[in-house]
Amino acid sequence: MWEWITDSAVWALIGSVVVLLLLFLGGDWVQDRVEKAVPEKWRERAHKNLRLAFWTINGIMLASIALAAAAFIIAREGIYAVLTPETIQRWFLEHGPGILVILVVGVGLWFVLKKLLPPLLRRIIVRTKGESKEGIRKRTDTLISVFMSVGQVVIVLLVVFMLLSELKVPIGPALAGLGVVGIAVGFGAQYLIRDLIAGVFVIMENQYRVGDVAKVADIAGLVEAVNLRKTVLRDLDGIVHHVPNGEIRVASNYTRHFARVNLNVSVAYGTDLNHAISVVNRVGQELAADENWGKLLITAPQVLRVNNLGDSGIDIKILGDVKPMQQWAVMGELRLRLKKAFDEEGIEIPWPHVKLYFGESQSGGGLACKACSHVNLPGSKFCANCGASLSS
Secondary structure, three states: OHHHHHHHHHHHHHHHHHHHHHHHHHHHHHHHHHHHHOOHHHHHHHHHHHHHHHHHHHHHHHHHHHHHHHHHHHHHHOHHHHOOHHHHHHHHHHHHHHHHHHHHHHHHHHHHHHHHHHHHHHHHOOOOOOOOHHHHHHHHHHHHHHHHHHHHHHHHHHHHHHHHHHOOOOHHHHHHHHHHHHHHHHHHOHHHHHHHHHHHHHHHOOOOOOOOEEEEOOEEEEEEEEOOOEEEEEOOOOOEEEEEHHHOOOEEEOOOOOEEEEEEEEEOOOOOHHHHHHHHHHHHHHHHHOOOOHHHEOOOOEEEEEEEEOOOOEEEEEEEEEOOOOHHHHHHHHHHHHHHHHHHHOOOOOOOOOOOOOOOOOOOOOEEOOOOOOEEOOOOOEOOOOOOEOOO
16 A cells, blocks of 8 residues: 555656646747637636636646655655654654755755856857947846756756655656656657757857847847747737747847948939939938937948839938947938928928819910920929929
């Protein structure tokens, strides 16, 4: 009878530890998949129910571990022997100091890791070519987060096995059982293993860091968290996306080393292009000379080329290098200044025009162009033939 209780307690202990590890490693992945499968109107309720279910399972597994340990001790010592004050006192004197030392060592290792790892990584990670101080900080914070998570798992496993050894629970069968369970779980957790391997390469290759703006798995947003299993993004709508690393085929980092203003400005066909280009370059130089905006720029925005002859106007491409994550703010300010400068210089930004005539003659009352003598429709401001202004 006692042998059966002992064997059952060992396997219950192994099973509870395995379930806790699976919940720790794959709980978020399961929760994400279930929430995506649920209709959107029930998603919030499903999220709360899943969290409650996971907490309940964790509590049950912890209680199972405690009960298994108690059953093992009772089966070994005998129930009447265990429950006497003398045996309880003897048990605490025999195992209490060892358990206390193991717990103190575990807590000490965690505090040592928490205090020494961040400064150690900041000293080890040197500034590479083209990498800014902000980029180094982001990479360091990402690595600290990953290493702290891995270190936490290692310390917990170390403490658990040391406690089992102190309680005279045979670790050999437990390790063998974990190995068998691990092989069985491995066949069913291929996606999880793929996510972990992909996460290692994401972190090693420094593809993106916490605080970067990136596009992964066709989702663009601010990177809020990166670990071995998943990447967490928040888009402009405030929606948080959990992307398994194994789903990432192409990762685009919008804020690595530097960013770029890439802007097309359209002007009317009747515009003097040389004059328009000079105005754009002047506005770019003024922006670079500004006390507040100039420190965000690496090179002043300027005209690269006449980019396109469109249906309504001529597109002028503007380029300029800026510090990471500042391209959107700089482009907004540049558009504002260009609009004001174009208004002052009389440069028209075109837009599609549609005029409807219901059986009216297009000949009489038309405006003749002084440049090419083409007769234009009444109310026209520019010649439809050569683009010259009709107001002069």
